[in-house]
Amino acid sequence: MGAIAIIGGGISGLSLAYFLLEKDPDLDIIIFESEKRLGGKIWTEKAEGFLCEAGVNGFLDNKPRTLELSKKVSLEPLRSNDASRKRFIYSDNRLHRLPEAPPAFLASSLMSLSGKLRIMAELVIPGNVKDEETLAAFARRRLGKEAYEKLIDPMASGIYAGNPETLSLRACFPKVYDLEARYGGLIKGMLRLQRERKKQGSSEKVGAGPGGTLTSFYNGMGELVSALRNFLGERIRLGSKVQGIDRKGSGYVLFFPDGSSIETDIVVSAAPAYAVSEMVKNMDRRLSNLVAEIPYPSLSLVCLGYRKEKIKTPVDAFGFLIPSREKRNILGTLYDSSIFPNRAPEGYVLLRSMVGGARYSDLARENDTKLVDLVKGELAAIMDIRSDPDFVRVYKHEMAIPQYTVGHLERLRNIDTILQKHKNLYLTGNAYKGIGVNDCIENSFRLAEKIIEES
Ligand SMILES: Cc1cc2nc3c(=O)[nH]c(=O)nc-3n(C[C@H](O)[C@H](O)[C@H](O)COP(=O)(O)OP(=O)(O)OC[C@H]3O[C@@H](n4cnc5c(N)ncnc54)[C@H](O)[C@@H]3O)c2cc1C
Structure with a gap:
């Protein structure tokens, strides 16, 4: 296989390099990171005895890949304390405990009685799945206005720092979309899945939310970046901003701000979508415009x-x-x-x-x-x-979390179609198919397999 250039030293780029080298330790890989610091949105700082997460706080332990990667680089995952199961919503001038289970939901002071009844009515509202719908429209339609405002809206803030009036339900919460599409409703779907799991002997609870326990490391998420940096060593180039990408023969050439360039056979951008837009604007204007549509x-x-x-x-x-x-x-x-x-x-x-x-x-x-x-x-x-x-x-x-707004899935299909014209050019990172650390690592794992297969 030829030389591989990975653009972006966030967790997507670093884990991709790891998985590629795991498959073939002799691969010729360079990772170009524009900043002097590795890790992108994973950035742990220690000062005056405090440990601050400047970005990512942790990952959920119910998807295996991040845990597996941690183990491979000899890290000990740290589950969040039991106390952190207690979560609050601030509403009507006070903090209300977010109910974890149906009895607590009935007793909760967060929702009015009519708001609670409206949520329960979801069970009998017939399925009316839409190909594309905002998270807000979906939540109002199935759960009512109060649940939308007091539960769904703050959840969208917590995960996406997003506005549910523009986020796409299907792109942001595919599991929730599937519950309505497959079972005709959220409560119906969860009950069915619970029954199926019980039959299979599993005691794992089914929910519409992401589930799992928030997990990090004793010295913060930065431990994962440090371990990958140690593994990747000299393959990492810090302070190397890729300004442009162009085709050259059957490969590519990358341009840097100081006027230098390098040639490579395979290019993977693991940089944010707005950075990709800039890099490819001379090579493919349509691709550049499409990725620029993803807001941050x-x-x-x-x-x-x-x-x-x-x-x-x-x-x-x-x-x-x-x-x-x-x-x-x-x-x-x-x-x-x-x-x-x-x-x-x-x-x-x-x-x-x-x-x-x-x-x-x-x-x-x-x-x-x-x-x-x-x-x-x-x-x-x-x-x-x-x-x-x-x-x-x-x-x-300044450019924090990519927003999967309505039209995101169609945008991805169009991006995929364009990429078919550019053999050996790949895009990964949190802008496309999942914003969480778990998604980034899983997508990098799959991309490593695809690159090896296609080369
Ligand atoms: C404040 C905040 C908190 C978050 N908290 C969580 C959380 O607790 N749990 C969770 O699962 N997810 C969280 N996320 C989502 C998180 O962003 C992703 O999970 C993940 O860290 C993104 O990794 P990435 O490698 O795809 O992108 P990034 O981390 O953005 O990495 C992209 C890298 O590309 C580099 N780059 C950009 N342009 C160029 C260029 N031209 N040339 C070379 N390099 C370039 C950047 O400097 C950066 O290092 C949070 C996000 C933010 C902003």
Whole structure:
């Protein structure tokens, strides 16, 4: 097989390189990363005894590939604390515990009685599956307006920092789409699947949500990046931004900002879609335009550390999310030091708040002082924290999470058709077929197989 250039040293690019080398250790692979730091959205920083995740917080342990990869690079996964099963939604000026099971749902103060009855009515609403539909339209249609506003909208913030009025149900939550398509409804589908699992002797609970336990490493998600960096060694080129890609004979040539270029046989872009758009604009304008249609809102994370006694609201939980109808300035706050050990020094707590996302992108781009003031104001109102934090860090992602808006799946089909014209050019990364770390690693695993097969 010829030389392989991988563009982007986030988890997609790094895991792809790993899986390719696992199949053939003699492969000629170079990974070009534009930044001086490897890992992309995985970025762990330690300061003053706190461990901050500037981006990715963890992955769910119910898909095997990330765990398998961790094991192969000799890492010990760390499951989140039991307390983090407790999650809250801020609604009507207070925090409500998110119910985990049907009895708790009936007793929950989050939803009105009519809102609860409307959710239960989902069982008898006939299936009316649509090829494409926004998450908001789907949720209102099947679960009612209140459930949409208080449950689905904050969930879309928590996962995508997204706006459910534009996100595609089918692209973002294919499992939920399938429940209606196959069984005529969500509750019906979950009951059927539960019965089938029971018959097979499995005690695993069926839900419409992602399931699994949030998992990371004692020293944060950065451990995975470090382990892959150690494995890949000299194949990594940091500070190497690929500016352009063009065809040359049966292969490709990559251009860099200093005017240099290199030739290669196979190119895989594991860079964000907007970066791909820039790189291929001279080679294939249509491909460039198509990938540019994938929007990336801004998101900032504000990490505040406090001495424990300064916080009156119990923080032995995962944290809270805020429905957009509450019109607050943060999307929610995670109680990081309660989720995993080693996130704050003894006697302190670490809270991580999200600002921005698809609905409030401009807010995320405010300067650091303004962001910290804004979060402090919100934590005072929501958690009654009146003291100044003892530790502050702000992390900004100007182009944060790709949004799978309505039309995303058709866009992917069109991209695939165009790629057939460009043999040995591949696109991977979180812009296309799943935004989570688990999706990125699974997609890289499959792509490694495909590249070996096709070459
Ligand atoms: C704030 C935040 C929190 C998140 N939290 C979670 C979480 O807890 N769990 C989860 O599963 N997912 C989470 N995600 C989603 C996460 O982005 C993905 O799961 C995953 O990390 C994306 O990896 P990637 O390699 O596809 O992309 P990226 O991490 O974006 O990596 C792309 C890389 O390409 C590089 N690059 C860009 N342009 C060029 C160029 N021209 N030349 C060379 N290199 C280039 C970039 O510098 C970057 O390193 C979060 C995302 C954000 C923004």
